[in-house]
Amino acid sequence: MNPTDVQPAIPLRIRPYSRTSHIVAWLTPGNGRLVTLMKGSCRARSSFLGQYDLGYTCELVYYRRERFGLHLARECAAVKARPGFRCFWKSAVWLSYASFLLDRLAVESHCQPELFRLAESAMDHASARPANINLALWFELHAISAAGFRPRLDSCCACGSDSLQPDGRLLFSPRNGGIICAECARRPQDDSMPLSAATFSVLRSWLRLDSPQEHAADGPSPRQIYEASALIKRFMDYHLDMPPENRYACIQLLGSGPISSPPGWGEPS
Ligand SMILES: [Zn+2]
Structure with missing residues (x-):
């Protein structure tokens, strides 16, 4: 036996x-x-x-x-x-x-x-x-982090600087796994996508919150949610190679808001 x-x-x-x-x-x-x-x-x-x-x-x-x-x-x-x-x-x-x-x-x-x-x-x-959509995105961030794919949001992936100046132009690079500072963003970056200071702040605060009870207090705007969702999707596409249909269905059904389908809202490619 x-x-x-x-x-x-x-x-x-x-x-x-x-x-x-x-x-x-x-x-x-x-x-x-x-x-x-x-x-x-x-x-x-x-x-x-x-x-x-x-x-x-x-x-x-x-x-x-x-x-x-x-x-x-x-x-x-x-x-x-x-x-x-x-x-x-x-x-x-x-x-x-x-x-x-x-x-x-x-x-x-x-x-x-x-x-x-x-x-x-x-x-x-x-x-x-x-x-709700906040829980879905908070959970994605923490699940990929717990599995060893934590996005790097506390310092620049290109130069290592932690002076990120969130009021300046920021980029997010899925390939490098995190943020590109305003100084490095002046140079051409292959796969990077623009990231607003407000959404950057939302993502950092979600990563700091260890309990799902706390995430609802953030109250990000629909635009910030769309931007965060598109960024997480690109990051997971690069590192996890997941078929997009399951995520698309979940995000669409939970993400009711004033903007119905903005660009980058996790559509299947
Ligand atoms: Zn840099």
Whole structure:
């Protein structure tokens, strides 16, 4: 018999394996991304019934199978079901995209406690009230940061200067992973995009806020939200190579505002 392990686990992706079983990808703090076969989970008397779904936190007991990367679940118990995701449709939209993003960012056999804590706190927040665009963008920034792709916003990527003069002309370079100061912005920069001082300030304040409870107090304008969204999209396109459709649907549905579809609003390319 293979050794067993126990992990708190968040389901990220659930797909059928046969008429009676599922394969589930999980985010765990101790093992990063983990994939298990839930054998017989669709049978009428299965002990797995009702114990896992998107938005849940579960306690997962599984047999480790190192050779093929597909572990075998032995027991699963829902610890938090977060029923708010079945009430607030905007939160359900966000959850679908957040689960997809976490599935891309989680790495197999890596400790990722920060990503796990972030997912739990953001899901707690979104299940207690309808999600909004601020939460979606705040979560993206912190999720990519927890996975090692934190955008550099405290000093210039080209010269290292931390004298950024936010009242001057700033650029953001997805390739270099951060901000280009006003002095360096005088020289031609390949892939950079202009960044207003106001949006720069919003992004820095979002990165400083560790709790999703606090982000709502910022109140960025629709224009700043559009600019921040376009910047995050370009950054993730370059570093994560994600298909754009999931993000586009989430941002469009959560981002209702006076400007319906300005340029750079994360359209699929
Ligand atoms: Zn510089």
